[in-house]
Amino acid sequence: MSNSWQSKVRSDFPILSTKVYNRPLVYFDNAATTQKPKQVIQAITDYYEKENCNIHRGVHYLSVKATEAYEDTRSVIRDFIHARHSHEIIFTRGTTESINLVADSFGKKFLSEGDEVIISVMEHHSNFVPWQQMCLERKATLRFIPLLEDGSLDIPGFCELITEKTRLVALTHISNVLGTINPVKEIIAVAHQHGIPVLIDGAQAVAHSAVDVQELDADFYCFSGHKMYAPMGIGVLYGKEHWLEELPPYQMGGEMIRDVYFTHTTFNELPFKFEAGTPNVEGAMGLHAAIRYLREIGMDRIEACEQELLDYATRHLLGIGGLKIFGTAPHKASLISFLLDTIHPYDAGMIIDKMGVAVRTGHHCAMPLMEYLKIPGTIRASFAFYNTKEEVDRLVEAVEKAKEMLL
Ligand code: PLP
Numbered sequence: 225m226s227n228s229w230q231s232k233v234r235s236d237f238p239i240l241s242t243k244v245y246n247r248p249l250v251y252f253d254n255a256a257t258t259q260k261p262k263q264v265i266q267a268i269t270d271y272y273e274k275e276n277c278n279i280h281r282g283v284h285y286l287s288v289k290a291t292e293a294y295e296d297t298r299s300v301i302r303d304f305i306h307a308r309h310s311h312e313i314i315f316t317r318g319t320t321e322s323i324n325l326v327a328d329s330f331g332k333k334f335l336s337e338g339d340e341v342i343i344s345v346m347e348h349h350s351n352f353v354p355w356q357q358m359c360l361e362r363k364a365t366l367r368f369i370p371l372l373e374d375g376s377l378d379i380p381g382f383c384e385l386i387t388e389k390t391r392l393v394a395l396t397h398i399s400n401v402l403g404t405i406n407p408v409k410e411i412i413a414v415a416h417q418h419g420i421p422v423l424i425d426g427a428q429a430v431a432h433s434a435v436d437v438q439e440l441d442a443d444f445y446c447f448s449g450h451k452m453y454a455p456m457g458i459g460v461l462y463g464k465e466h467w468l469e470e471l472p473p474y475q476m477g478g479e480m481i482r483d484v485y486f487t488h489t490t491f492n493e494l495p496f497k498f499e500a501g502t503p504n505v506e507g508a509m510g511l512h513a514a515i516r517y518l519r520e521i522g523m524d525r526i527e528a529c530e531q532e533l534l535d536y537a538t539r540h541l542l543g544i545g546g547l548k549i550f551g552t553a554p555h556k557a558s559l560i561s562f563l564l565d566t567i568h569p570y571d572a573g574m575i576i577d578k579m580g581v582a583v584r585t586g587h588h589c590a591m592p593l594m595e596y597l598k599i600p601g602t603i604r605a606s607f608a609f610y611n612t613k614e615e616v617d618r619l620v621e622a623v624e625k626a627k628e629m630l631l
Pocket of ligand 1: 255319321348350351396398399
C-alpha cells in the first residue's frame with residue numbers, strides 16, 4: 225500500500241490523530257468497533273440539519289424525503305451484499321438483534337421437543353445464547369461443531385452432527401477470536417443437501433471482503449453497521465424471501481401492522497413486518513455513507529491491505545519469545561489473539577494500553593470457546609485498512625515491554 229494513499233485514508237478518520245497518554249493512538253480494536261470516517265459523520269449531521277423526520281407515515285415534504293433516503297439505503301445494502309430483493313433486507317439494531325429475531329421467530333414456529341440446532345464452539349455469545357435459550361424453551365438440543373488444532377472447523381465432525389432432527393445451522397462467517405474464515409459456502413451446501421437452512425453471523429466479515437449472499441446461498445445473513453465504519457445501533461438481517469414470509473413477526477407495534485382491530489391484527493408486508501416502531505433513520509444514513517466509502521476504496525483493496533498487515537504482524541509478534549497465537553488457520557481475517565507466557569491477558573493489556581496501543585483483552589464474548597481452549601482469555605489485536613506497519617511495530621514494542629515488566 226502506498227504511503228500517500230494511506231495518509232489520505234487516515235486523514236478521513238479524525239479520531240486517528242488523537243493522542244492517548246501523550247502518544248499517538250494506535251487503534252487495534254477494530255473487531256469490537258471500527259472508527260468512523262468524516263464522510264459518515266457528515267452524513268449524520270446532514271440528515272439532522274436537512275432531512276430529519278419520522279418516516280413512512282407522512283405526506284409532507286420532509287417525511288417523504290427521509291423515507292426515500294431510508295429506503296434508498298435498503299437498496300444500497302441489497303446491492304452491497306448481492307441480495308435478490310430489497311425487501312429481504314431488514315433493518316435491526318445490529319447482529320445481536322438480527323440473530324435474536326431469527327432465533328425467536330424460527331424457534332417458535334419450527335422448533336419442537338427433540339429437534340436439534342447446530343452451532344460451533346467458536347460462536348460469539350450473540351450466536352450462542354439465543355439458540356441455547358430457544359432450545360431450552362422448546363426442549364430441543366444444541367449441538368456444537370468441534371475445532372481442529374489450528375482453529376478451523378472440523379468439517380467431518382460437522383457432517384456427523386447432522387441428523388433427521390436437525391432444523392437449523394447457525395455459524396459465524398469469521399471468528400472474532402481466532403480470525404478463522406469459515407468455509408460457509410461449503411457448509412451451506414452440505415446443510416442444504418439435507419434440507420436444513422443456515423444462518424450466517426457476518427459481523428466480522430462484511431467490512432473485510434466482498435459478501436454475496438446469493439452465491440453463498442445463505443438463508444439468513446446478519447451484520448452490524450458499527451463494525452463496518454457506520455454508526456452504532458443499526459444493523460441488518462438478510463433473509464431469503466420465502467423464509468421471511470414464513471416467519472412470524474418478532475416485535476409488535478407501529479409500522480409492522482396492516483390493520484388493527486379490537487380483536488386481532490393483520491401484519492404488514494416485507495420488510496416492514498419485521499420493523500416495529502420508529503427506526504434508526506440517522507443510522508441508516510450513516511450506513512449508506514459507510515458503504516459508499518467502502519466501495520470507493522474497493523473491497524479487494526481492503527482485503528489485500530489487511531492481509532498484508534496480518535502477515536507482517538504475525539511474523540513480528542511470533543518473534544517475541546513465549547508468545548502463543550490462538551488461531552492459525554490457513555484462511556484468516558486480520559486479527560490476532562495471543563497470550564504471553566503465563567501472563568494474565570488483563571495485566572498485559574493494561575501495560576499495552578499505557579503505551580498508547582488499544583487492544584482488547586478477555587473472553588471476547590466467547591466464554592464457551594475459552595473453556596474449550598482451556599484459557600482465561602486472550603489479548604486481541606484486530607486491524608483495519610487504515611492501520612500501518614509502523615503501528616504494528618508499536619504493538620510489538622508494547623508487548624515486549626509488558627513481557628519485560630511482568631515476567
Ligand atoms: N458476532 C460476532 C462474530 C461478533 O464479533 C460480534 C461483536 O463483536 C457480534 C456477533 C455482536 O455484534 P453486535 O454487538 O454489534 O450486535
